Amino acid sequence: MTYNLFTLSFTGEWEHLEPEFIKSHFRESLTRIRVAVLIAMFFYSIFGFLDAMIVPDQKLMFWAIRYAVICPIALWVLWFSFRPGFETYAQPCLFFMCLSGGLGIELMVILADPPASYSYYAGIILIFITSYTFIRMRFLWAVACSWLIVAGYEIGAIWIADTPRIMLINNNFFFVSANILCMLAGYSMELNTRKRFFSGFKLEQEKNKVNRINRELDQRVKERTLALSTANEQLTKEIRDRISSEKSRIKLEKELNRKHRLEAIGTLAGGIAHDFNNILAAVIGYSELSLASLDKSSDEYANTKEILQAGMRAKDLIRQILTFSRQGERKTEPVQLGKVVTEALKLIRASIPAGIDILQDIKSTALIIGDEGELHRIVMNLCTNAYHAMENEKGTIEVRVEDTMLDQEILQAGEPMAPGNYVILTVGDTGQGMTPDIVEKIFDPFFTTKSVDHGTGMGLSVVHGIVKQYNGTIRVYSEPGQGTTFVIYLPMAHTDTGPDPEEVFTPPPGTERIMVVDDEETLVHMVQKYLSSLGYTVKEFNNSLEAVAYFSDHPDEFDLILTDFNMPGLTGLELSEKIQGIRKDIPIVLCTGYSKNITWEKLRSVGIRTFLMKPVTQYALSTTLRDILDHG
Structure with a gap:
């Protein structure tokens, strides 16, 4: 567990736990906060009897501070704790309540006549204890509150009230020491709370891992048990009645074959998607390049069009299989x-x-x-x-x-x-x-x-x-x-389908400089040809490590990076992370033939603006790049 020694906030790889800790701390503390506010208000109130005994001539003024100002503030905080917005403003409210209580005592110290004023500083120590340990104020808020109270006391005792020096030193010694000790206690309590939260988080992770392993083991046991049970039943039926056994065996084989076919689609879909989509990307890409250079009335144009249409049908087939296996x-x-x-x-x-x-x-x-x-x-x-x-x-x-x-x-x-x-x-x-x-x-x-x-x-x-x-x-x-x-x-959607955009598509040109990275040399050349035909300046790499090294030496030579996801050396995500470390503002577009483990959270964390699923058509590629370059 890594944390800031001063603020106690989670840092490094655990920084994302901080918002969840704050929510957890609030949920665990809410009831305690309400009880603590009631108790604090009770004790703050009963000290009014002390006012009557020590400062009878000024008791009405002191009671006004206690019962007309501080207690209503505490009651308001208690009422607000039952409102939806309290979670957001809980710490500022507690801070204000404790600060008001401390300043109220300091006002009494200033207003009281000696020697009564010399003893009221002890109430500030109770405020420290309440702020740090009792009312569940987080460490930073408690520190700010307590030292503001200390500062208020110093101002009142030195510049407003006529406090003897020896009494000022005596009082400061006690409540500054008490404040420091309470700081240490509050620090320790919040640190232990954070450690418990972190341990619970790690325990939950391990619990989920164990549950997953147990489910897998249970599934394997069920499958093995089912297989053994089926085999025993088949043997028993075969001994008893060969005809009945044969019918059962045929029925079972049909059912198993059906399940195996469905399982095979789901299992193989992800495995073949990347390689097959790379192949389709080359077929579709070069077909589109060829169509752009052929006479529409020629046989070659018609033949190439058939190749392109076959490639698009294959692309749709892969998409259907991925959809069925829930990989999309x-x-x-x-x-x-x-x-x-x-x-x-x-x-x-x-x-x-x-x-x-x-x-x-x-x-x-x-x-x-x-x-x-x-x-x-x-x-x-x-x-x-x-x-x-x-x-x-x-x-x-x-x-x-x-x-x-x-x-x-x-x-x-x-x-x-x-x-x-x-x-x-x-x-x-x-x-x-x-x-x-x-x-x-x-x-x-x-x-x-x-x-x-x-x-x-x-x-x-x-x-x-x-x-x-x-x-x-x-x-x-x-x-x-x-x-x-x-x-x-x-x-029904209120959408005008209109013509197929790819049927009337005119690729937008560009003059920007683009780096293309893909371990498939065929795809790199195809993309280079197409983008160059649109006016872009293209630098191609089929080795991700070489691409990063070149970019490190020439960071201002490119306006956009187009990279594959699954590559030897560095994956597309790793390459993007290193590129962003060199130049933060460079837009990156990821191409992949398989998106099972890709999430927008991962993409944004390494600076990727968007991603395209292979095979990518000229329409999708050119419009996406143009949109990123024009609008970021």
């Missing part, structure tokens, strides 16, 4: 729901038995605002539920997408919808159906009527959550033996 970034944008449904049904078709027919009726080309990956999950979850409802692996799943306009509010099943244009997604099946009491519970997390190996009960809960995020409504119609139909209403 969440991005809310106008999406054509019908297109997403069509793509999802292609994947679901391969994972369900051939005896189940899928009837597809896509009548809508309208757009909605959403994330393509989440919409993909909605379709996959609903279709998977429909398949599991088919007891004999035979039946029909009907999927429709259509537009509708609601001209008045419709209230049904407690779900109001505002008038307007909607896109409707309907998924129906001819399965076993559900009773009304089950329909009421299907959106509850972990509720399921399936066997253990068919789901966790989270699928429909996730679907319901996504639909609500999009301001949509989901309705269920089901009867036992009559199947189930899910109807989802999603608000």
Whole structure:
């Protein structure tokens, strides 16, 4: 644990814990603060009896200070502690309350006649104890409060009140010593509190790590146990009845093959994405370069156009696989729901038995605002539920997408919808159906009527959550033996699709100087050719270490850095960090074929302005670079 010796704030790699510590300290201290304020106010009040005994002639003035000024301030702090804004202003409020209490005592010292005034300094020591140890004021605030009180006492005792020197020295000796001792106590208490917080943080990290390992081990044990159990069952059935055993074995193999296919997509998607997208980047990039230099009426132009279109189809295929395996970034944008449904049904078709027919009726080309990956999950979850409802692996799943306009509010099943244009997604099946009491519970997390190996009960809960995020409504119609139909209403986006921007695209030119870094020599040359054709001055490197060394010697020679992510030597993030260490204002754009571990937090921490997913089209590359160079 690293911290500032004076302020006790977390520093270095643990600096990000400081805001969380402040919140945790407030949550733990709130009740104690309220109790401490009450107790402090009580003791501050009962000392009024002391005023009556020591300074009877001035007791009314002293009581006015105690009961008309200081106690109302404490009551206000106590009242404010129950308000939402107290978390933000808790420390300033406590600081003001303690400072007011200390200054109130000092005012009494000034107003009291000797020798009574000589003894009131002891009350300041109680204020020190309260500030540092009792009322949960953080160390820095307590230090500022106590030394301001000390300064106030010195001013009052020396310049205002006629305090004998020996008495001034005596009083200073006691309460300055007390202040220093309280400082040490407050320092120690907050340091121990921070150490406990840090230990708890580290313990939570280790706990999460242990839980993850335990889950992995439990999963492995379950898989091994399931495999052994299945094998034993197969042997027992084979001994008892060879025909029954053979049927069970075939059914099990089909199910395992289906699971293996789905697992293979998720496992291999991330592994092949980077290399395959690099290949596609070269195919698409050089195709676009060739098209720019060919006569549109020539056979070569038509052939190259076919190559480019094939490359874009391959790019879409990779995107679909990454979306299915949940490797894509969440991005809310106008999406054509019908297109997403069509793509999802292609994947679901391969994972369900051939005896189940899928009837597809896509009548809508309208757009909605959403994330393509989440919409993909909605379709996959609903279709998977429909398949599991088919007891004999035979039946029909009907999927429709259509537009509708609601001209008045419709209230049904407690779900109001505002008038307007909607896109409707309907998924129906001819399965076993559900009773009304089950329909009421299907959106509850972990509720399921399936066997253990068919789901966790989270699928429909996730679907319901996504639909609500999009301001949509989901309705269920089901009867036992009559199947189930899910109807989802999603608000239509008010977006004019217009022409495809890449079809009418004219690349914006530029004259800036760009460094291109990629370990794939083919891609470096392709990007260099394209950017040079637009007027940019391009310096290419296929070795990240050499690129950093060159930039270190020529930091002002470039206006932008374009770098790959996965490279030997230095990754794109490491290269960006070193570049930023040399020149802070240089914009950096990251290209990657695989974005599983990339977050905006990581990118911003090393100075990266944006990132592009490979394969990058000329449209995306040129407009992104132009936008970064023009607007930062």
